Amino acid sequence: MSLIRDLSLQAAKAARKLAVLDTDRKDRVLRDMAKAIRANEEHILKANLVDLDNAKQAQLSDAMMDRLTLNTQRIEDMAVGIETIVSLADPVGIQRELGQRPNGLEISKMRVPLGVVCMIYEARPNVTADAGALCFKSGNAVILRGGKEALASSKAISEILQNVLVEHDLPAELITVVPNPDRKLMQELLEQRDFIDVVIPRGGEGLINYVTENSKIPVIQHFKGVCHLYIDADADFETAIQLLINGKTQRTGVCNAIEGLIVHKDIAAQILPIVSDVLLRHSVTINACERSSEHIASCNVIAESDFGEEYLDLEIAVKTVDSMDDALDHIARFGSNHTEVICTQNDVTAKRFQRSVDASVVMVNASSRFSDGSQLGLGAEIGIATTKLHAYGPMGLESLTTEKYLVNGNGQIRA
Amino acid sequence: MSLIRDLSLQAAKAARKLAVLDTDRKDRVLRDMAKAIRANEEHILKANLVDLDNAKQAQLSDAMMDRLTLNTQRIEDMAVGIETIVSLADPVGIQRELGQRPNGLEISKMRVPLGVVCMIYEARPNVTADAGALCFKSGNAVILRGGKEALASSKAISEILQNVLVEHDLPAELITVVPNPDRKLMQELLEQRDFIDVVIPRGGEGLINYVTENSKIPVIQHFKGVCHLYIDADADFETAIQLLINGKTQRTGVCNAIEGLIVHKDIAAQILPIVSDVLLRHSVTINACERSSEHIASCNVIAESDFGEEYLDLEIAVKTVDSMDDALDHIARFGSNHTEVICTQNDVTAKRFQRSVDASVVMVNASSRFSDGSQLGLGAEIGIATTKLHAYGPMGLESLTTEKYLVNGNGQIRA
Incomplete structure (x- = not known):
């Protein structure tokens, strides 16, 4: 034998x-x-x-x-x-x-x-x-x-x-x-x-x-982990910025870092200048859709097909959407079933997001960086499964x- | 595409x-x-x-x-x-x-x-x-x-x-x-x-x-389903015989039929003649280990390596063991992780059997033929998994x- x-x-x-x-x-x-x-x-x-x-x-x-x-x-x-x-x-x-x-x-x-x-x-x-x-x-x-x-x-x-x-x-x-x-x-x-x-x-x-x-x-x-933060029309801006900075910059080479930011169009003109300011101060390279780019001080404009990248670095993709359904479509297309986050004060919206998103961890008003066995209370972790069986x-x-x-x-x- | x-x-x-x-x-x-x-x-x-x-x-x-x-x-x-x-x-x-x-x-x-x-x-x-x-x-x-x-x-x-x-x-x-x-x-x-x-x-x-x-x-x-019935030293004989006949003969071409009978040595001399009689009356061909064969009216004596067959027919293998641990070893070696049954009146023995046997369904005093989604109350059944993941x-x-x-x-x- x-x-x-x-x-x-x-x-x-x-x-x-x-x-x-x-x-x-x-x-x-x-x-x-x-x-x-x-x-x-x-x-x-x-x-x-x-x-x-x-x-x-x-x-x-x-x-x-x-x-x-x-x-x-x-x-x-x-x-x-x-x-x-x-x-x-x-x-x-x-x-x-x-x-x-x-x-x-x-x-x-x-x-x-x-x-x-x-x-x-x-x-x-x-x-x-x-x-x-x-x-x-x-x-x-x-x-x-x-x-x-x-x-x-x-x-x-x-x-x-x-x-x-x-x-x-x-x-x-x-x-x-x-x-x-x-x-x-x-x-x-x-x-x-x-x-x-x-x-x-x-x-x-x-x-x-x-x-x-x-x-x-x-x-x-x-x-891989292509995790998104979706900032809803009913988000608290201060919370949103905290989650963004923590998710993107606290550690970049990890699978639970934020790689994509999605912003509701109703608040894009207000929040994107703040996002732009704070990301650039943290030396984060911004790749944005055309609509988002109008409110960002300095960024690369990227095409739809350029989304979905796992940067593992101080780099992020930014997308403005018309509705939460469009955000869900974007996540379904470009996410990797790892971790997705919504920032909102609206409980109904939060519940619908958690029910609809197909990812192993779906968070409301919490940093993607908590997506980890010990942070979720499992004790040690043998791995993270991004397939469902x-x-x-x-x-x-x-x-x-x-x-x-x-x-x-x-x-x-x-x- | x-x-x-x-x-x-x-x-x-x-x-x-x-x-x-x-x-x-x-x-x-x-x-x-x-x-x-x-x-x-x-x-x-x-x-x-x-x-x-x-x-x-x-x-x-x-x-x-x-x-x-x-x-x-x-x-x-x-x-x-x-x-x-x-x-x-x-x-x-x-x-x-x-x-x-x-x-x-x-x-x-x-x-x-x-x-x-x-x-x-x-x-x-x-x-x-x-x-x-x-x-x-x-x-x-x-x-x-x-x-x-x-x-x-x-x-x-x-x-x-x-x-x-x-x-x-x-x-x-x-x-x-x-x-x-x-x-x-x-x-x-x-x-x-x-x-x-x-x-x-x-x-x-x-x-x-x-x-x-x-x-x-x-x-x-x-x-496949190579299911066993183990008749313990503390079994009720009438129940044991009922489970054997139902498991072996009620339908033979199915994966939850009994293919192997295991008998504790302390009761072999008493129960095997009854087993032999009732199986032969149901036209079941008996393949037995040498020790079992001494108490069976008509059978083929088979070697250890001949056990583990999925007959899907009116045919059965019979093995006498010294202890429940030997029965567990036999099941571990020849079973197919499908369904295993113990017949015993001893609760401690029953619990140890259920805990120890690695099979998807482990039964006490019930026919293996109940190993089926609708019989277990799942409604319709999409399949039976014999792997564990x-x-x-x-x-x-x-x-x-x-x-x-x-x-x-x-x-x-x-x-």
Whole structure:
């Protein structure tokens, strides 16, 4: 049996044992994992140095080097992250009644783990601890296939977690790091649908497309974030400007940043000069439709087909619309189902916007930057799904489970 | 633009209109659809004759001819099926509160349609009406790609439903039948991930494997049903025998029939002679492990590797085990995650079985034949999922929806 098939099979076997473990036992293991991460700081830093040396030789970008680098604070963050997961409610075993059938059968649903989760990610050693702990708490085995740049760090972290598993009489195979970042092995991994229940890629669009195109296992996808702020005719201007500046400039390289501003025509002449002023003061490049450009001090006039760009930078597209329906059409055409925001004081308008917009997170009078698992109260986050099947939006523990039916009778047979 | 890409795009556009329609309006449309099906009985039967003539020339099997044939009763059943869907609760718009964050943001989730559902099925004209109505009620556009054998009937049915849509000022593209059963067009359909949100194949293993291997869109799979009945040491014998006979013989060609019997060793010597007697009287061929065979009047002795067969016939595998844990291992190895049944009077044992078995439906003292959407109270059923992502087990209206996050604030920005 090949290495990949064998490790997938072992993970599936291990998952069966974990599926029936009670919450207290899982939490005890997690607390020991956090302790072990702290106790082995030096060991992790030593492994991280190997990755950093290789990265220097490979002349990786500063951003990549930064993501790769561990230090005392970041290792402490990992441990705290695991402790946060201890504090989250365990979704496994939660039962909801669906009622009694006329023949007396009692029907209910029970939440159960998915089984084996495969995470495919880039050079972020902290994902190894985060995903390992999230999958463990939700009763899943996890196979971690990280970028080659972080391999030594990931192995060190996973070995520490595995040692804790073994101390608690649990199979080490509950947390497996693919020991070789070869693409051929990744392809083989994506074919193990007998053993792996879901693949979650985290990283750039290239990686996600590769996994989607090649996987025989269901994939939960996280594509780009083209998020809009729609300033309604009934908006409070001060709030609108705050949401705009926070959404566009607080951090630019993230998927929940604002990339498009939509303004209702009734207020365009009043608010756009303020928008223009404040964006230019924040060094934001403005790309505007012709109608908007009349009220903006300095901008590029762009065509309809130029909208929908994910700038990930101090740059924004501005569009004036005749009505909220036109704003909804614009979002349907150019949005990416990630996060959309309306600024309005009108409750009816707000409700209609929230009901109508097809995005994983729809906000009223709040910054798009809150679209994130920990900000929404999920605790740690395993990813953000921008496709709708199984999970939509920030994914917490519950997204790593499914429900089975329970049927209880006293000998009923079908006529 | 190609035919397939265009019809997928049109379906996605139409879906946006349906997503915000309220329940009353949807129910009025559905009632008119049921009426229209009844009023156009002759038209449907005429189209069905075309399919039946072609089928005779192609010398299709009797079973296939039967599935293909419509008559007054079956058309009435279709209309009643649609009316049943009217009576089901609409999952769309249901909101659940997740609480308030320390910064005052109110977080909730709202159930929304998936968008566009693509059904791929074989020669069953009734699926056109069932799936059309289920998708409509759950707010989804549907693209129906049925087998070529039922094409004329499916077209006639979908045209009737489309006329009702148009009378209600709704886009006909909410229910689209792919006009050409060419495999190349099906392949193209499976690539429309910009417009189609989920593919649900219904039919034989060949079809399901083809769709799974070739789809770029998430697929909800329904593989085979290898269901077991486990008779525990604490079982009531009379109940056990009833469940066995009903599960094995009431209908044999279905996925929720019993294919394997597992017996606890402590009662094997008492119950197996009764099992043997009653199965043989029902002309069931018995394939047994060596240990079981000692108590069975007439059987084939089979090896461990011969278990796990989906007989779909009057045939069964019988295994004696030392403990419930061994029964659980047997099910994990040979079951197909469909339906598993325990017969026991011991509540602790029953609970442990239900918690431990990884199957979409786990029953205590009830016939496996109840594993079906309408028997479990879901109303009509769009399929049964034996994979765990998104849906697991019989799929009703709720399985055709997902949840988005709603965030309500009063100007909160992220620090």
